[in-house]
Amino acid sequence: xxxxxxxxxxxxxxxxxxxxxxxxxxxxxxKSNHTHVNSDQVDHSSxxxxxxxxxxxxxxxxxxxxxxxxxxxxxxxxxxxxxNSEKTVVVDFIFTTCTTICPVLSAGLVAFHKGLDDGxxxxxxxxxxxxxxxxxxxxxxxxxxxxxxxxxHELLTGSRQDIYSVMNAFDAVMPNKMTHYPLTFxxxxxxxxxxxxxxxMSASDLMKEYRNVSKYL
Amino acid sequence: xxxxxxxxxxxSQLVLQVLIFPDxxxxxxxxxQAQLDKNISEYSDQRALNPGESIYMNGxxxxxxxxxxxxxxxxxxxxxxxxxxxxHRRSGLGTSEGFVVTLxxxxxxxxxxxxxxDTRRRHSQPGSSIMRSRQVxxxxxxxxxxxxxxxxxxxxxxxxxxxxxxxxxNGIMPRYDLEDHEMALLINYLKTLSHEFSPGxxxxxxxxxxxxxxxxxxxxxxxMLDVLKTHINDRNSQTRNQIKRxxxxxFNRRELDAAYRILELSVWELTGPEDxxxxxxxxxxxxxxxxxVLGGITGGHWASIHKFSEEHSIPVVFxxxxxxxxxxxxxxxxxxxxxxxQEGAAAARFIRRYQYVTDKTHLIQIYIKGSKGEVVANGxxxxxxxxxxxxxxxxxxxxxxxxxxxxxxxxxDSENENIILFWIADKEISSIKNIVRSGDVVDRIFVxxxxxxxxxxxxxxxxxxxxxxxxxxxxxxxxxRTDTSLKTWLGxxxxxxxxxxxxxxxxxLGWVLSDALAGLKGEFYRxxxxxRIEMMKDQSHTVSTYPRLSLGPDQRYASKGCYIVQxxxxxxxxxxxxxxxxxx
Numbered sequence: 001x002x003x004x005x006x007x008x009x010x011x012x013x014x015x016x017x018x019x020x021x022x023x024x025x026x027x028x029x030x031k032s033n034h035t036h037v038n039s040d041q042v043d044h045s046s047x048x049x050x051x052x053x054x055x056x057x058x059x060x061x062x063x064x065x066x067x068x069x070x071x072x073x074x075x076x077x078x079x080x081x082x083x084n085s086e087k088t089v090v091v092d093f094i095f096t097t098c099t100t101i102c103p104v105l106s107a108g109l110v111a112f113h114k115g116l117d118d119g120x121x122x123x124x125x126x127x128x129x130x131x132x133x134x135x136x137x138x139x140x141x142x143x144x145x146x147x148x149x150x151x152x153h154e155l156l157t158g159s160r161q162d163i164y165s166v167m168n169a170f171d172a173v174m175p176n177k178m179t180h181y182p183l184t185f186x187x188x189x190x191x192x193x194x195x196x197x198x199x200x201m202s203a204s205d206l207m208k209e210y211r212n213v214s215k216y217l
Numbered sequence: 218x219x220x221x222x223x224x225x226x227x228x229s230q231l232v233l234q235v236l237i238f239p240d241x242x243x244x245x246x247x248x249x250q251a252q253l254d255k256n257i258s259e260y261s262d263q264r265a266l267n268p269g270e271s272i273y274m275n276g277x278x279x280x281x282x283x284x285x286x287x288x289x290x291x292x293x294x295x296x297x298x299x300x301x302x303x304x305h306r307r308s309g310l311g312t313s314e315g316f317v318v319t320l321x322x323x324x325x326x327x328x329x330x331x332x333x334x335d336t337r338r339r340h341s342q343p344g345s346s347i348m349r350s351r352q353v354x355x356x357x358x359x360x361x362x363x364x365x366x367x368x369x370x371x372x373x374x375x376x377x378x379x380x381x382x383x384x385x386x387n388g389i390m391p392r393y394d395l396e397d398h399e400m401a402l403l404i405n406y407l408k409t410l411s412h413e414f415s416p417g418x419x420x421x422x423x424x425x426x427x428x429x430x431x432x433x434x435x436x437x438x439x440x441m442l443d444v445l446k447t448h449i450n451d452r453n454s455q456t457r458n459q460i461k462r463x464x465x466x467x468f469n470r471r472e473l474d475a476a477y478r479i480l481e482l483s484v485w486e487l488t489g490p491e492d493x494x495x496x497x498x499x500x501x502x503x504x505x506x507x508x509x510v511l512g513g514i515t516g517g518h519w520a521s522i523h524k525f526s527e528e529h530s531i532p533v534v535f536x537x538x539x540x541x542x543x544x545x546x547x548x549x550x551x552x553x554x555x556x557x558x559q560e561g562a563a564a565a566r567f568i569r570r571y572q573y574v575t576d577k578t579h580l581i582q583i584y585i586k587g588s589k590g591e592v593v594a595n596g597x598x599x600x601x602x603x604x605x606x607x608x609x610x611x612x613x614x615x616x617x618x619x620x621x622x623x624x625x626x627x628x629x630d631s632e633n634e635n636i637i638l639f640w641i642a643d644k645e646i647s648s649i650k651n652i653v654r655s656g657d658v659v660d661r662i663f664v665x666x667x668x669x670x671x672x673x674x675x676x677x678x679x680x681x682x683x684x685x686x687x688x689x690x691x692x693x694x695x696x697x698r699t700d701t702s703l704k705t706w707l708g709x710x711x712x713x714x715x716x717x718x719x720x721x722x723x724x725x726l727g728w729v730l731s732d733a734l735a736g737l738k739g740e741f742y743r744x745x746x747x748x749r750i751e752m753m754k755d756q757s758h759t760v761s762t763y764p765r766l767s768l769g770p771d772q773r774y775a776s777k778g779c780y781i782v783q784x785x786x787x788x789x790x791x792x793x794x795x796x797x798x799x800x801x
Contacts, residue, residue, distance in 0.1 A: 098314065099303055100312065100315070100389065101314070111291075131767070132801070134767075134777060137801070148295075161797075177767075178314050178754055179315045202290050204290075
């Protein structure tokens with residue numbers, strides 16, 4: 001009996017402590033919904049530093065879906081055809097009204113593209129919108145011009161269904177654009193393998209990975 | 218088992234608190250630091266603020282040149298694109314997207330120390346009893362993450378990414394190349410950013426308004442108001458003793474509890490000629506300032522109210538109108554869609570996609586000048602010209618009686634195919650039969666479901682094979698679950714279903730409001746209110762009227778597509794889907 005009372009008191013105390021200790025609610029919230037992370041309870045630099053320092057690199061095989069997407073000039077093209085290019089292909093996922101990682105991803109690709117010099121002609125950059133309702137071709141074109149993107153950098157959009165199938169193929173499903181995350185994919189010409197990099201890459205990171213992938217040539 | 222779970226939670230919390238402190242990266246050498254400090258003089262508050270705002274908002278320096286920056290250490294970027302507002306937003310309170318949290322940079326947050334699990338956030342005007350009674354015991358506060366910023370340390374973090382605790386911020390945060398005087402302007406602006414609560418907020422209440430204009434039927438007015446008022450009443454019903462909790466509740470929940478406010482809703486009735494509405498609005502806002510306008514309804518266009526909201530920086534969220542203002546510079550009004558214009562645009566995309574137009578096609582738009590049909594026609598023309606070089610033929614008429622046999626005979630070319638875009642409203646739809654009388658030369662007739670409303674099914678069976686309808690809503694049966702949810706809610710609340718579209722839109726708004734207010738966590742700034750709505754997950758609330766509603770930073774039109782349908786024949790009202798949800 002005494003033990004039961006003791007156990008009950010312990011449980012009540014722990015329940016109280018758990019309730020009182022700030023942050024418990026956040027822990028469960030973050031698991032279920034990243035958009036509800038409370039900025040007061042997250043230390044920006046530490047949170048981000050983990051992403052920055054640890055680029056996660058894996059080699060994958062993806063089956064490209066047979067879908068047609070529309071580029072920034074309104075031209076509809078087969079994604080398979082674009083990606084099965086005889087050039088090195090770099091792919092990322094963005095949306096044009098993003099306020100965090102997409103502008104940095106895009107600026108990184110632009111800087112990388114400029115740094116390729118002659119290699120630019122042997123490379124195809126593909127940025128696929130995950131917000132196709134908003135990112136119509138004319139919106140993508142304005143976005144590309146704003147960032148100074150060069151020919152050879154395709155900005156693609158399409159129906160939500162097709163975009164979803166592409167995200168699914170790259171194991172990058174982001175059903176809600178506000179929960180997206182940074183991914184960059186590299187493929188050497190003729191190779192069936194894709195190098196998948198999770199994390200924010202600097203221009204030198206991009207160049208290093210590009211050269212690494214180009215060893216397949 | 219329960220004990221184990223609780224222990225695990227406690228331990229994980231403690232571990233998290235320890236681990237979350239980052240590696241500290243010290244800034245450069247001491248000499249460099251000393252030089253940096255020397256360059257940062259004391260900034261005068263007397264300097265002009267507008268140039269600082271220009272740096273924050275546009276990345277434009279006081280001499281008109283653009284700001285330069287680096288991200289990810291080695292990526293040079295244009296400061297106009299990577300201006301502060303991009304991530305920290307107009308409110309300065311930051312965003313959260315995915316794994317990335319952009320922290321607040323308004324003065325109340327910058328110039329005080331940052332504490333993990335901070336519960337000291339300001340929730341009431343200074344001096345209120347709530348504020349005094351809910352202080353957290355000092356020994357229970359988390360560890361300090363960083364000291365309060367000074368002008369010098371703030372300049373340093375903006376230039377180098379090294380914060381006031383000596384830690385290196387992530388490379389996503391640009392390092393800005395700013396001279397001292399530009400830095401001074403920016404810091405002075407930050408000192409004013411989201412410094413005082415927006416109008417319409419007291420320590421106990423949060424005041425909203427909704428707008429009803431003249432010309433709206435009583436049925437539609439009540440449909441809008443009944444649902445909106447019920448949502449407000451529900452929130453004010455104190456199901457969880459929120460007012461008591463705000464006063465004496467647990468200190469660790471202060472952030473949520475103390476942010477609770479009783480909501481007030483004023484109904485602003487606009488009567489008489491439209492050119493007097495502005496004066497009426499000014500009187501309303503002057504008598505009783507509001508935090509934001511919720512919903513609202515008009516039978517005409519929303520332009521004068523839109524202009525008022527822009528000039529007063531008052532958020533207007535989801536008004537019921539088929540003629541919203543279409544502008545890339547729209548800051549304060551969030552619309553359900555682009556209304557009639559969007560239907561014209563969808564017709565253009567549909568015709569282009571299915572390549573109905575050849576060299577032998579006559580593409581004819583018919584609408585009454587100055588009517589709602591002209592808005593649809595504008596949507597078609599703008600989009601069509603963007604997609605194709607082919608020219609359409611516009612026929613503006615002054616009066617519906619012009620649409621007689623003679624008109625069509627003159628108009629149509631029997632040797633070519635004819636596509637007619639018949640942007641005529643419900644009262645005049647009977648004139649559509651004249652098109653067929655004129656001869657067997659019409660391949661397709663496009664009409665707008667918004668324009669025709671209840672008269673859509675008055676189109677005869679004989680015409681239905683030729684008629685294509687722009688339909689900007691969910692198709693019947695497409696949203697059964699949310700439809701049931703809405704109807705159940707209306708039943709529980711004792712509200713009669715009178716106008717499904719209006720009531721479902723206000724039902725949606727009620728949940729958006731609830732979520733946005735919860736997200737504010739006491740930061741009662743109008744811009745932040747809009748930003749919380751922008752940042753909501755796509756489709757996070759029940760919406761049955763539209764297949765998909767989504768926003769994002771600076772997006773102001775939530776539904777972006779449209780179906781093309783045909784009418785089934787017979788007495789049963791049936792829509793036959795002819796396209797997917799057209800967005801491109």
